[in-house]
Amino acid sequence: MTDKTTPRPVFFVSDRTGITAENLGHALLTQFSSISFEQHSLPFIDSDKKAQLAARTINKIAQTSQQQPLVFSTLIDDSYRKIITHTQAHIIDFFDTFIKPLEIELSTPSSHAQGLSHGISNEVVYMSRMDAINFALKNDDGTNTKEYKDADVILVGVSRSGKTPTCLYLAMQFGLRAANYPLTESDMTGGGLPKILQPYRNRLFGLTINAERLRMIREIRRQNSEYASMAQCQKETRLINSLLQQENIPHINSSHISVEEIATSIIQLMKINRPPIF
């Protein structure tokens, strides 16, 4: 029986960054919200010696904690994996579970190469992601509009509606070139789209936000300001909603969804062709 008061130790073990192990473990453990977990990351386990050291760390926690540790492992090397498998932990082994059935299905042995999934396995794909990050930074906040012709998407919305983090995520995760243009009150009362945006109408995507949520976010930035007042937030959110509807620009309400959800929704709604991820 699981004791729900003491946090259960969880280890993420990997031969490289551990990001895949953490993401997969996170996806599974968030399904058990009544249990608390204590997280430990053990990345770069790429020698027998490091695997033995990791095994000792896991066993030590297993002995001092009242709970058996869980281990999420993406180790590829059989020898390191064997060392971790023999610890006093409950092992969830991603490669062991999926790679053998896939080898059979694909009639091909796997390469057992480490570090492919968050390393530079494809230089061209990697450099285009880095380029996309630079593009997002250079074309942030309407300061530079000269490169809009090269954008995959141009986000529009009022200040603090989530444009910048979304652009950075689109670049970092998907290698897409995302610019953003903040719509001010005067932009939205000019009777139509600002001139600078008109040639790029097909690439525009709007982020809307509830007035109360906007007020809360702006208040963190500039406390007790006109900018963060409920009246100003209501005015701007009303203006952006009607501009986007009137101009028929696809949009989404960012109030209660994450940058990951906003970004994937944009790709889907705009039917953007994503560069291959490998």
Added chain:
Amino acid sequence: MTDKTTPRPVFFVSDRTGITAENLGHALLTQFSSISFEQHSLPFIDSDKKAQLAARTINKIAQTSQQQPLVFSTLIDDSYRKIITHTQAHIIDFFDTFIKPLEIELSTPSSHAQGLSHGISNEVVYMSRMDAINFALKNDDGTNTKEYKDADVILVGVSRSGKTPTCLYLAMQFGLRAANYPLTESDMTGGGLPKILQPYRNRLFGLTINAERLRMIREIRRQNSEYASMAQCQKETRLINSLLQQENIPHINSSHISVEEIATSIIQLMKINRPPIF
């Protein structure tokens, strides 16, 4: 037998963003580098109707392609999953494989709630990630040093050594506050650390880079410039290496590793306490 000349269709099916499904699929399929894959993402499958539409899409490709599609699924809802399981594809079902054994191990039923892993399941954790992104942007490139006291880490290195993307990744993925300060030639010939950095010595981390790699990256930015010349790149890389050694600042060579690898190495080498991911 797998035909290696025609790309094999791969679907990533999810009730939300599909990012977990893609990460898992990517980690596994990069182990089969001799096979080419054609990627399709089917995110936001959150109704029977959408599941049926997705199933039709998969079956259509199964009939037109010479190869049976692979489906990586992170669907949580049993009803949608059943619809996808009955397609003419080879299914790799992430939740079905792991959630039942975990329910037994944890003596707790899973919540079967959708969208927890890349949504806003924890508002505090999410807002601190957004704060960290703003921090990275505000404290980029040495333009603002007033907030260095709040930084978890301050990256130093020559221009174009990977500081900015690494800071953004540390913020986006881990919610860490990362600033960066570019070291110019004059900074590095002043006989020690620049004054502005001296109070933060414990939080400094250096990125080094090979001269040839630096030249290549700078050449993309400013072609045929003095800035991108081999002589200048050799001079700056020599200076930074000796400054970091002389001042005993931990560092890593960023030439052939990804931002993900740089970021996780920094966390490990600096023993940074990461905020919980859930």
